[in-house]
Amino acid sequence: MSVPLTLLGLLERQPSHGYDLKRDYDTYFGRGKSLPFGQVYSTLARLTRDGKVVMDELAPGDGPDRKRYVITEAGATEVDAWLAEPVQAEPHLQTVLFAKVVLSLMLDRGAKSYLDAQRHAHLQRMRELTEIKRSGELVDGLLADHGLFHLEADLRWIDLTAARLEQLRAQVRR
Amino acid sequence: MSAALRASGVELSFGATPALRGADLTIATGEIVAVMGPSGSGKSTLLHCLAGILVPDAGQILVDGQRIDTLSETRRSELRRDRFGFVFQFGQLVPELTAAENVALPLLLGGVRRKPALQQAREWFDRLGLEGLHGRRSGELSGGQAQRVALARALVGGPQVLFADEPTGALDSITGEQVMELLVSLARDRGTTVVLVTHEARVAAYADREVIVRDGRVTSFDTQEAAA
Numbered sequence: 001m002s003v004p005l006t007l008l009g010l011l012e013r014q015p016s017h018g019y020d021l022k023r024d025y026d027t028y029f030g031r032g033k034s035l036p037f038g039q040v041y042s043t044l045a046r047l048t049r050d051g052k053v054v055m056d057e058l059a060p061g062d063g064p065d066r067k068r069y070v071i072t073e074a075g076a077t078e079v080d081a082w083l084a085e086p087v088q089a090e091p092h093l094q095t096v097l098f099a100k101v102v103l104s105l106m107l108d109r110g111a112k113s114y115l116d117a118q119r120h121a122h123l124q125r126m127r128e129l130t131e132i133k134r135s136g137e138l139v140d141g142l143l144a145d146h147g148l149f150h151l152e153a154d155l156r157w158i159d160l161t162a163a164r165l166e167q168l169r170a171q172v173r174r
Numbered sequence: 175m176s177a178a179l180r181a182s183g184v185e186l187s188f189g190a191t192p193a194l195r196g197a198d199l200t201i202a203t204g205e206i207v208a209v210m211g212p213s214g215s216g217k218s219t220l221l222h223c224l225a226g227i228l229v230p231d232a233g234q235i236l237v238d239g240q241r242i243d244t245l246s247e248t249r250r251s252e253l254r255r256d257r258f259g260f261v262f263q264f265g266q267l268v269p270e271l272t273a274a275e276n277v278a279l280p281l282l283l284g285g286v287r288r289k290p291a292l293q294q295a296r297e298w299f300d301r302l303g304l305e306g307l308h309g310r311r312s313g314e315l316s317g318g319q320a321q322r323v324a325l326a327r328a329l330v331g332g333p334q335v336l337f338a339d340e341p342t343g344a345l346d347s348i349t350g351e352q353v354m355e356l357l358v359s360l361a362r363d364r365g366t367t368v369v370l371v372t373h374e375a376r377v378a379a380y381a382d383r384e385v386i387v388r389d390g391r392v393t394s395f396d397t398q399e400a401a402a
Binding site: 116117119120122123126127129130134148151152155159163 | 212355375376378379380381382384386393395
């Protein structure tokens with residue numbers, strides 16, 4: 001998740017104070033991990049320095065929340081480009097899961113029991129996400145779905161690898 | 175927590191092919207357990223043994239502490255009718271009967287008179303979002319509707335244990351999710367024990383825990399089973 005681009009996107013919706021940006025970020029994108037105020041204001045300072053954001057008007061009083069931030073043309077262009085660009089489809093072939101399986105086989109450790117434990121951990125997380133789907137709002141449910149589909153893909157790889165462990169063992173222990 | 179079901183050292187072969195080779199599994203009352211494993215691993219065979227459909231060659235099956243593998247076919251049939259509910263992949267509704275008659279079937283077979291049985295069956299239609307469909311036959315229902323009717327039929331008699339074998343296998347993911355949501359909600363409300371055979375992780379994630387059947391044996395990861 002790119003915090004600067006997400007904040008820029010929120011600013012394209014409407015000019016906002018830092019506090020409002022943090023609240024909206026936490027509501028839609030934080031998912032239990034709140035964005036620190038310090039990071040909000042340091043990001044806004046960098047965006048201002050880079051000409052992607054300007055300060056609109058200063059309300060009476062002191063402090064950072066008196067400042068309202070407005071996206072510039074350059075900032076809006078960057079948001080446009082970011083939203084149109086697909087995220088790189090990573091092959092995931094060098095993930096930690098793969099490394100653990102191969103090393104387990106190389107070192108004659110329990111690759112099968114590792115995969116069983118990993119499957120169990122994945123399913124446990126899927127249970128938690130399913131519970132979020134069942135009890136949460138649509139936004140929470142869709143985010144949980146995203147996590148569920150990724151975990152499911154991992155699980156399919158785990159099952160396939162478990163079925164081919166002997167072949168893989170023969171290759172990595174040559 | 176007491177054990178609703180227990181398989182102990184269960185072995186079963188089909189001809190020369192062993193399907194179960196010493197399967198052990200304990201399921202607590204009210205628990206929802208997903209039985210997973212590769213195709214041909216023996217997970218459906220295990221479900222059929224737990225449900226008294228198949229009789230193991232060796233080992234024991236206990237329901238509420240009572241052995242059922244030694245019962246006659248007639249007694250096991252009564253047990254299935256009175257204490258178990260079943261949902262399969264393709265619903266398996268009786269095509270000649272209306273949806274309401276399908277739901278009422280376990281009650282009719284259990285000796286309930288036709289009128290109160292149908293009345294009781296119809297009460298399930300609103301609960302499952304099937305308003306106005308009680309008069310339809312299975313050919314006039316969508317896959318999701320048919321599976322919800324099958325779920326109502328499985329639960330109408332208030333079973334202690336619900337056996338579900340790939341209950342969403344023939345459904346798209348959203349419809350499958352709706353069926354699982356209903357299945358789990360209804361089972362939780364009633365304290366029904368559920369044995370859920372599935373190869374889909376997203377379906378298994380509705381269960382309290384999963385066990386893996388591999389080469390006719392059961393691998394479990396939670397300590398709950400050991401404590402039961």
